[in-house]
Every structure is written in structure tokens, then in C-alpha cells.
Amino acid sequence: MRDNTEDFRQLFLQNVPLMDVRAPIEFGKGAFPEAVNLPLMNDSERQKVGTQYKQQGQAAAIELGHQLVRGKVKAARIDAWLARVQAAPEGYLYCFRGGLRSQLVQQWLSEAGVQYPRVIGGYKAMRRFLIDTLDAAALECSPMLVAGMTGTGKTEVISALDNSLDLEGHAHHRGSSFGRHATPQPGQIDFENRLAIAALKVRATGARRLVLEDEGRIVGSCSVPLTLYQVMQEAPLVWLEDSFENRVTRILGDYVINMQAEYAALHPSDADAGFNAFADYLLGSLQRIYKRLGGERHQQLDALMREALDIQQRTGDVQAHRRWIEGLLTHYYDPMYVYQRENKNARVVFRGEQQAVIDWLREHSISE
Numbered sequence: 001m002r003d004n005t006e007d008f009r010q011l012f013l014q015n016v017p018l019m020d021v022r023a024p025i026e027f028g029k030g031a032f033p034e035a036v037n038l039p040l041m042n043d044s045e046r047q048k049v050g051t052q053y054k055q056q057g058q059a060a061a062i063e064l065g066h067q068l069v070r071g072k073v074k075a076a077r078i079d080a081w082l083a084r085v086q087a088a089p090e091g092y093l094y095c096f097r098g099g100l101r102s103q104l105v106q107q108w109l110s111e112a113g114v115q116y117p118r119v120i121g122g123y124k125a126m127r128r129f130l131i132d133t134l135d136a137a138a139l140e141c142s143p144m145l146v147a148g149m150t151g152t153g154k155t156e157v158i159s160a161l162d163n164s165l166d167l168e169g170h171a172h173h174r175g176s177s178f179g180r181h182a183t184p185q186p187g188q189i190d191f192e193n194r195l196a197i198a199a200l201k202v203r204a205t206g207a208r209r210l211v212l213e214d215e216g217r218i219v220g221s222c223s224v225p226l227t228l229y230q231v232m233q234e235a236p237l238v239w240l241e242d243s244f245e246n247r248v249t250r251i252l253g254d255y256v257i258n259m260q261a262e263y264a265a266l267h268p269s270d271a272d273a274g275f276n277a278f279a280d281y282l283l284g285s286l287q288r289i290y291k292r293l294g295g296e297r298h299q300q301l302d303a304l305m306r307e308a309l310d311i312q313q314r315t316g317d318v319q320a321h322r323r324w325i326e327g328l329l330t331h332y333y334d335p336m337y338v339y340q341r342e343n344k345n346a347r348v349v350f351r352g353e354q355q356a357v358i359d360w361l362r363e364h365s366i367s368e
Contacts, residue, residue: 001115002115002117003117004092004117004118004119004120005092005117005119005120006119006120006121006125008119008125008126008129008130009129009200011092011119011126012032012130012197012200012201013200013201013204015033015034016034016090016091016092017034017036017084017087017088017090017091017092018032018034018035018036018091018092018093018094018119019035019036019038019081019084019085019088019091019092019093019094019116020032020035020036020037020038020039020093020094020095020123021038021039021040021081021093021094021095021101021102021105022037022039022095022096022101022123023039023041023042023043023045023046024037024039024042024043025043025046026046026096026123027039028187029187029189030123030127030187030189030190030193031123031189031190031193032126032193032197033193033194033197036084038077038080038081038084039077040069040077040095040101040104040105041065041068041069041101045065045068045069048064048068049061049064049065049068052064062100074108078108078109078112081093081105081108081109081116082109082112082114085109085114085116091116092116092117092118092119093105093106093116093117093118093119094118094119094122094123094126095122095123096122096123096124097121097122097123097124097125098118098119098120098121098122098124098125099122102118102119102122103118105118106118127189127193130192130193130196130197130200131192131196131225133196133199133200134192134195134196134199134225134227134228135225135227135228137196137199137200137202137203137210137228138210138225138227138228138230138231139227139231141199141202141203141207141208141209141210142208142209142210142235143209143210143211143212143228143231143232143235144209144210144211144212144235144236144237144238144349144361144364144365145211145212145213145214145232145235145236145237145238146158146211146212146213146214146237146238146240146357146361147213147214147237147238147239147240147341147344147348148239148240148241148242148337149241149242149247149329149333149334149337150176150247150251150329150333150334150337151242151246151247151248151250151251151254151329151333152240152241152242152247152250152354153240153242153250153354154213154214154240155168155169155174155213156354157240157354157357157358157361158211158212158213160358161211161358161361161362161365162202162205162207163202163205163207163209163210163211163365164202164210164211164212165195165198165199165202165210165211165212166198166213167195167212167213167215167219167224168213168215168219170186170191170194170195170198170222171185171186171191171219171220171222172184172185172186172220173185173219173220173221173222174254175213175215175216175219175220176333177285177286177288177289178255178282178285179219179220180220180281180285181259181262182259182262182263182265182266182277182278182281183262183266185220185221185222186222188221188222188223191222192225195225195228207365209365211361211365212232214232214237214344215232217229234347235347236347236348236349237344237347237348237349238348238349238350238351238352238357238360238361239341239348239350239351239352240352240353240354240357241351241352241353242353242354244326244329247329248322248325248326248329251325251329252318252321252322252325255282255285255321255325256282256312256318256321257318259278259281259282260274260275260278260312260318262278263275263277263278263281264278275313279309279313282305282309283302283305283306283309286298286301286302286305286324286328287302289332292332293331293332297327297331300327301324301327301328304320304323304324304327305321305324307320308320308321308323308324350364
């Protein structure tokens with residue numbers, strides 16, 4: 001029989017399977033990557049018990065809970081927990097504070113012949129641990145940032161390093177007006193949890209510096225946690241360079257080829273629906289920067305984009321997209337990044353193309 005645990009560090013470092021017995025509405029607001037939601041009470045039952053608790057006290061609330069979860073309902077939930085135990089015998093269960101709900105689930109499992117440990121302190125304690133973990137990483141690991149013009153491959157540099165945190169990857173967004181994916185971003189709490197777990201794992205390797213992409217506070221709908229963001233504002237920068245042609249090719253891959261594939265995957269039996277959704281993504285992304293482009297420039301790029309989409313849909317050729325990408329870089333992204341670079345020049349400690357930047361970061365950021 002395994003003991004209950006409060007070794008949160010090992011739970012997250014080892015990707016231990018977790019059974020979250022909170023109500024679905026609680027799980028939806030924030031959870032952990034390895035957690036599966038198998039609630040003791042559904043949302044309606046939880047609401048009724050909560051109301052009873054406020055009006056009549058704990059004993060009455062517990063009694064109502066037993067009335068609501070009994071018979072076939074109780075049997076079905078125990079069966080679901082037993083299936084999870086069988087699938088993840090090394091796991092743990094938890095509720096919000098590690099109190100009544102998780103203890104009751106343990107009791108019912110025990111009556112069914114299974115001993116399954118719980119996380120002491122529950123979700124609240126694990127969440128607090130991750131918040132503190134990320135803050136400590138930001139303050140103690142002297143972040144170094146990868147900066148550069150749009151399309152230089154900053155994410156590729158981040159992916160090549162063992163001591164990096166991929167803000168855009170964890171936010172499931174590329175951090176620009178064209179940055180969203182075909183599937184939704186995580187909620188803010190889920191984003192923070194994933195980021196903290198990644199930081200914990202990087203620090204467990206012995207790395208003493210973190211490398212991140214130079215991002216704004218907002219990545220799509222996710223906000224970079226305040227302590228980390230504040231430290232990033234003073235961090236040294238490594239400036240990534242690449243040719244204009246290579247940048248256009250990279251953006252063509254990200255915004256056109258890969259995104260068309262993402263939308264096609266969502267509509268496997270209807271190619272036209274997938275392509276139309278992809279076209280709406282491109283045209284909508286351009287529309288969102290209408291004011292910054294100005295009406296005339298937007299009209300020109302919109303016409304080029306529609307022409308490229310028409311050619312792509314008819315022939316499969318994506319090369320016509322290069323024209324609007326070139327215009328977007330020249331008239332929108334590059335002027336914005338040149339302005340930002342001028343304001344950050346004093347923080348730049350190295351400049352170079354991709355492999356040179358990767359080599360420099362490996363030499364200067366692993367143990368400093």
C-alpha cells in the first residue's frame with residue numbers, strides 16, 4: 001500500500017497520473033497536464049451541496065451529498081475510478097484541498113477492495129507549489145531572451161535548447177496577429193501550470209539560466225505571469241538574424257502550409273470546409289490589423305491574399321502567398337521590430353544567424 005503524498009515536485013517531474021475528483025466546472029477552470037477528471041459530484045450536485053452547506057452547515061451538506069450520490073450513480077462513479085486505478089496504478093487522487101471529497105473517494109475505493117493514495121493539500125497546494133516554482137525560476141535563473149525579426153526562426157532556437165521555456169508552445173499561439181492555431185488556447189491557469197512544470201524540469205537538469213523568446217505580456221489570450229514578465233524586461237537579448245527570403249519561406253510554412261493542414265485535420269471528410277476555415281483564418285487575421293495597415297495597404301494585401309487562396313484551392317500551389325507575406329513584412333512587421341530593436345539595443349549581447357545563436361546560447365547560458 002502506497003502512502004498519501006505531498007511531494008509535489010516528484011509528482012510533476014515524473015508525470016505521475018492524477019485523478020481529479022473535483023466537479024467538472026472546477027476542473028475546467030484549471031487543472032494539471034497529467035490529470036483526468038472523474039468527479040465525486042457533478043456540477044449540479046456540487047451546487048446543491050454548497051447551498052446546503054451555507055444554509056444548514058457541514059453535516060447537512062454531507063448528508064445531502066450521500067443522498068445525491070447513491071445507488072446506480074454511486075456504482076457508476078466507483079466503476080470509473082476503478083478503471084482509472086487499473087489504467088494508472090502508480091497515480092494519486094485529489095480534490096480541491098485534499099479533504100472530504102478525496103477522503104470519501106478513498107473510502108469507497110477501499111470498500112471496493114482497492115487502496116489508492118491521495119495528494120495531501122489537493123489542487124490548492126499543488127497550484128501554490130507551481131506558482132512559487134515559476135516565480136523562483138524567474139528570479140533565480142537569470143533569463144536570457146531570443147529576439148529577432150518576424151520569421152527568423154526564434155521558436156526553432158528555443159526548441160534546440162535543453163534549458164529553454166517555450167512560451168508560445170505552452171500558450172498554443174505564435175504571439176502575433178496571425179498567431180492562433182486551429183484548436184483553442186489553454187486557459188490562463190492551465191498555461192501557467194504547464195509553464196511552471198516545464199521550468200521545474202529544466203531546473204532539475206542543473207541548468208542555471210533559462211532561455212525564452214522575447215515576448216510581450218500577452219500571447220494570444222494568455223498572459224505571461226507577472227514575475228517572469230518583469231524579469232524578462234531587464235534580461236539580456238540574443239538577436240537572431242536571417243535573410244528576407246528565408247523569413248518569407250518560414251512564414252509561408254507556418255501561416256499557410258501548416259495552418260491549412262491544421263484546418264484540414266479538423267474537417268477530414270470535407271476538404272472544402274477545411275479550406276474555407278483556413279481562408280477565414282488568414283483573411284480574419286489580416287482584418288485584425290486593418291487600422292495599423294491603413295485602408296489602402298490593407299486593400300492591397302487583402303487582394304493578394306484572396307488571389308493566392310484562389311490559386312492554392314484550384315491548383316495546390318502556395319507560392320503566390322509569398323507576395324502578401326513580403327508586403328506584410330515590409331510594411332507592418334519589420335518597421336515595428338526595427339523600432340523595438342532600437343529601444344533594446346543596449347541589452348543585445350550577441351547577434352548571428354540560427355546555428356551561431358544556438359551555439360552561443362549553449363556555451364553561455366547552460367551554467368552561468
